[in-house]
Amino acid sequence: MSYDALLVVSFGGPEGPDDVMPFLRNVLRGRDVPEDRVVEVARQYDRFGGVSPLNGHNRALIAAIEADLASHGPALPVYWGNRNWHPMLADTVAAMAEDGVRRALAFVTSAYGGYSGCRQYLEDIEAARSAVGAAAPVIDKLRLYFNHPGFVEPLADQLRAARADAGPDSPVLFSAHSVPVSAAKSSPYEEQLRTTARLVAARAGVAESDWQLVFQSRSGSPSVPWLEPDVRDALAALAPDHDAVVVAPIGFTSDHMEVRFDLDTQAAETARQLGLRMVRAGTPGTDPRFVEMVRQLVSERLGPERPGSERLSAGGAVWPDRCPPGCCPAPARRPARPVGSGT
Template identity: 55%
Template sequence: MDRVSYDALLWLSFGGPEGPDDVLPFLENVTRGRGVPPERLAEVAEHYQHFGGVSPINRLNREAITAVEKELAAQGIELPVYFGNRNWHPMVEDTLARMAADGVRRALVFPTSAYGGYSACRQYDEDIERARAAVGEGAPELVKLRQFFDHPLFVGTLAEGLRNAHAQLGGARTVFTAHSVPESADRASGPPEEGGRRYSRQIAEAARLVAAEAGVGAYDVVWQSRSGPPQIPWLEPDILDHLDALHAQGETAVVVCPVGFVSEHLEVVWDLDTEAAARAAELGLGFARVPTAGGDPRFAELVVELVREHLMGAPVAKLSDFPAAGCTVNGAPCAPGCCEPVKRRG
């Protein structure tokens, strides 16, 4: 059977400000329609100002794209890579218009999230639908690549970092972190008949796989970066509260592994390297943080392996029994009821 041909790869990400004047407009894009109060936006904006109003995410994406381009070339795959964002320039609508003008008719899409869930998966489908609608007639067909939290290269990269961090400290407690979401959003992240695909269960499975490969026995899974109103239950415990609890239990050191993230963007640098590291110092806890997988050369190999699944029918590489999911065409959900948005009360 003939394989479907593709003209390009679209790298689709979250976006981030690249200067002080970008910060509030960027945050307004992120929170549009969510009723986040201005004082909360100002609080988050202050985090960015600690770094000159610049998030590292766009730079990191460009570096990762360069690595992927080199890996594609090394494997003899001629596929130009385009870069588009959900919330800040280059906006995906503008990128898709350029792709159409360049003659791209069918492209694969790599979203920079390893997991399912509304923000991590379904919202990228919405980005694709919105961008194609903005371009209109002649918009390229877009096929989104699958989730990869259980890919051997993703797991192996984090496991190596975890072993190295433990070698620095010795006798430390392992703590895996991921972005918290409302409990209602977590329940909506997998159809009822496939509850095992919930975002929180995917995070737990990735942590289990990384710990097993690293040879780590005891570990905890906690959450970070909560941004919602206090009356709405979110996944807990928070990393800072958990550090307090570990200290009270007599732990003397902690290794933190951001299993839920793929790059060293602001939520990792601020929530872990700034706030969590400071809390650990206050408590007298030794502290080490595992690098995210996105900066490792194996990450580019992972992306190209996902591409090869479509171009060449390469086997699906995964370490868990979770069903492969997240692969969509033109933003159509991969399964009924999967990663549904939570209805907000007005």
């Protein structure tokens, strides 16, 4: 099948103090969130001048993708649309239609399945297409890449470097965004995270007994069970027996707000209070292997005649191009997620 554009789709984030509250209103639209909670989250952005790192990371990633496609092909223009802040997805789809794009592939900055990480992006893409109307291009989302070598190998190198800093026997906490347990049961999210953790740990030389999967950034009613343990609780459990720990945010593709605040600020402060040295591993960002992965995912969708179209996996089955019908249903009541998410 032929395509004439690539669309990068992400969460979006504010780029100045005046953007913060409008951005939060977009994220929380339709959700019953107390105003004091909204103000509390806004203060998190104030610590960073009202700027989320996410849009800057995406600009750098898109520039790298454009350069990679220009060097190796396929020669596709790259567009960018966000779910919650400018450039808004509907505006971008409208621009694509005006440029004559008829069929595009979408790369989403979320590696895992689940409602928030996959299906909601599909819904938002279709909502944007509906807003544009009959001229809107067909947009096919690229497959999940949680076990693609271009995602796993940069994470493993980052973990290896962080563990060398912390100490060769330091335990590793693989961190990802928590979700309600009910949502986890109806999606492949947790299973895919554990697959990534095993693959990354094996490549970085971390024994299975030396790592665990933990979660961060939970929100919503305390009465609703979410995936645990929380990263800060896990730090407290490790402190009596260890001097240092590595936290590796495998749930994220870049060092955006949920890494910078939830880990580098909150979790790091918890570690200091516990007398525990915390070393945080990096994310793929614009690692050349991650950029190449995007090109490879595009090539595999163009068909077997395209060079580099092999369906690669670092371990385990390659996820299908289209998710099974009915997977990852929307929760009946969607609790507010912490904003600044890069999923």
